[in-house]
Amino acid sequence: MFQSFEMSTSPDTGAPRLAALRAEMAAQGLDAFLVPRADAHQGENVAPRDERLAWLTGFTGSAGFCVVLAGEAGVFIDGRYTLQVRNQVDTEVFTPVDWTEIQVGDWLAERLETGVVGFDPWLHTPAEIAKLEKALDGVELRPVANAVDAVWEDQPQPPAEPIVEHPLEFAGESAADKAARLAKELREKGAAAAVLTLPDSVAWLLNIRGADIARTPVPHLFAILHDDGRVDLFGQPRPAPVEITLMAEFEGALKALQGKVALHKGTAPVWVAERLDHVEIVDHEPVRLPKARKNAAEIEGARTAHRRDGAAMAEFLCWLDSAAPSGELTEIAIVKELEARRRATNQLKDISFETISGSGPNGAIVHYRVTEQSDRTLVPGELMLVDSGGQYADGTTDVTRTMATGPVDPDAARAFTLVLEGMIAISRLRWPEGLGGAHLDALARAPLWSAGFDYAHGTGHGVGAYLGVHEGPQSLSRRSTVAFEPGMILSNEPGYYREGAFGIRIENLVVVEEPTTPEGGDQPMLSFETLTLVPIDRRLIQPHLLGAAERDWLDSYHARVLAEIGPLVSPETRDWLTAACAPLTD
Structure with a gap:
């Protein structure tokens, strides 16, 4: 079991830690130092020892970067963390920078014409440093001992858990x-x-x-x-x-x-x-593509894990439906209840990532992580977004559902239905071999685009087999040209986020099926099999916005959920699931 470690960070710790780092930089003769959220393995998740970015700045997002100069320190984040970074860092000493608009090299070049930029050679890739060298003409990029480690007095030891x-x-x-x-x-x-x-x-x-x-x-x-x-x-x-x-x-x-x-x-x-x-x-x-192409045992394991996980989710959603009107549920209580339902399977190894439990306006923070400070009480009538997953020996799960907790705002229901249309479009898709995420991503966004909406994240990521919930090289995003191949597991998760009001995301995992030629066609086409088996909240759907094929897909999906999950849940949840999976009506 992973050994947890509670790091003491807050906006108040930023200034003194930054001052200590700058003193170390001066001692090493550095004009700037790079602090990525990275370890020697370039993983998305890092061990407590490698949480240098969080220790220095207070920012705990899964992707970020800090560039420290003598008079300025930029914290680079993407669109997922625009709100989170301003809540976690001291903006008097750290400047949030939109990583999608301004590259690290360009930002540094504007502030440093000559000098020495230090970096830890264990935490950066050759491709990354080559890109910086191209942008920083006249500036020396120097591999050095990590300056953060030199001033982090209670830094944890490297992990060495049993294998x-x-x-x-x-x-x-x-x-x-x-x-x-x-x-x-x-x-x-x-x-x-x-x-x-x-x-x-x-x-x-x-x-x-x-x-x-x-x-x-x-x-x-x-x-x-x-x-x-x-x-x-x-x-x-x-x-x-x-x-x-x-x-x-x-x-x-x-x-x-x-x-x-x-x-x-x-x-x-x-x-x-x-x-x-x-x-x-x-x-x-040599391993990434073979690992991404799941074999028959891994795919069957994923199916089994998703049935088990779907039953746990159904028990949780039944509980949430009965408890939400009380006005007493907190986001943390919801997280704990969901994990308890998964642990009740007696097969959960761990959750697959920190559960996102965002009520009302917190749901609009794409990668929101509830803390004791941010914990909200769910107000009946708000949207509740829960993004979660489990690690089981036979597979890794990741599912997002957005739920109504009372009377539904028609504007929110319209947005939910547009998101659902995009999710269904990907679920029903047939496409020729050789295409990747960049070719398909727009299809999930088209219904939202037609209404003038969009979302600032990819539509989907690869998923491992009892490995990382985020796995490359494939992804369902406009930046990925890696061709989809049979056996690849991806998420299908369009969304919409209205700052200060609500967030919507609907996520299923899918696996690429072997190519077949549609009846009457003359070319083999790839398609997706949906793995996730969790009902989608029908109360948030405006049926008149869906076409006949979309309604047929949803009714068929819900019939499958009921057939496969119904026998696995308690009688009370079975009754709830039967109603939740009923055919859509106008």
Whole structure:
């Protein structure tokens, strides 16, 4: 089990910590220092030891960056965190910067014509530093010992939680077979080895799981996959079913490699690339695509996990419907109740991410995380947005539902229906092979666009098999051209957010099916199978906005939910589910 750690941060801690960092920067002769939310593995979630951005600024979002100069400190965030960052940081000493509009290099170039910018080579990739070097002509980018670590007095130790074997019945392929298959691909590329730095890649390859970071069951390990199928592991010592070599030996092992070496420059740390300067680097990560293409055992595991999770969600939604009118429910109470329902399955390993429980205006904060300070009491009549998921040995779930808690505002119901139209459009889609998220994303937005609305996040992300709830390389977004392939699991989650009023998001997980040729057609087409089995709140739907095909899809979906989930829930919840899954009427 991941060991939790409570970090003391608030807007009040920002100024003194920033002052201490600047003193360290001066001692190192630095004019600027980069503080990303990152670790040596470039994971979305980081261990307490690596929460440098949160410790310094107070900002706890899952993506961000701080650039500290002597007289200014910019905190870079995207559209998901525009509201959150202003609530968490001291804006007297930190300046929020929209990362989607202003790039780090451009911002720095306007403020620094010459000088030295320090960075921790473990926390940045070669691609990232190359981009900064191009933007910062005349400025030296210098790898240095981490300046935050030098002033963070009670910084936690590196994680080293026990590692466990992932059963073959869920993995669907032995570690030896995976290694042999990928080694053959390395030989075909003329590479003698591949250096793996992504924890989920290492975990998938070796059929192991860990608990070094919260909510994602992976160990922090580096690996070298050789072209003969051998795998060398490096990391902190701990109980494990595999042999682990101490990190002190990693540098020597890298320098001993010969020939072409595969390394993904977009995710590997600069430190690793620097130790491979004697070989030709092939910019390639051999595990990501095979891992994304789920095999039959992994897909069947996902189906089973979603049925179990759907039953827990149904129990929760039944409870919420009865408790919401009281006017006494808080966002934190809702989080606790939902986790308790999942734990009651006796198969939950962990939740798959921190539950988003946003009532009323808090629902408009896309990646809102309720705290004791922000906790609201749900007012009957407000929209309630809950985005949550579970980690089970047979699969990872992620589902968002937006619920009515009383009389429905027609304006909110219209927006909800437009979001639902976009979600159904993706669910029903057929498309030719070779297309990726950039080709499909607009279809989810079209109903909202027709009304002058949009949302500032991608429509969907990849999902792992008892691994990361966010998994690349595929995504359903306008920035991704990675072609969708059978077996890939993605989220389908359009939304709409009205600041100060409400947030709406409807999310199902889907898996790409094998291509088939539609009746009367002449080309094979890919399609999605919906995995999530949770009713969608019919009280928020304006039926006249839906076409006949959309209504048919919704009624069919609800009939399937009732058929598969109904036998798994309590009699009380079965009655509630029957009503919640009834055919849509005008």
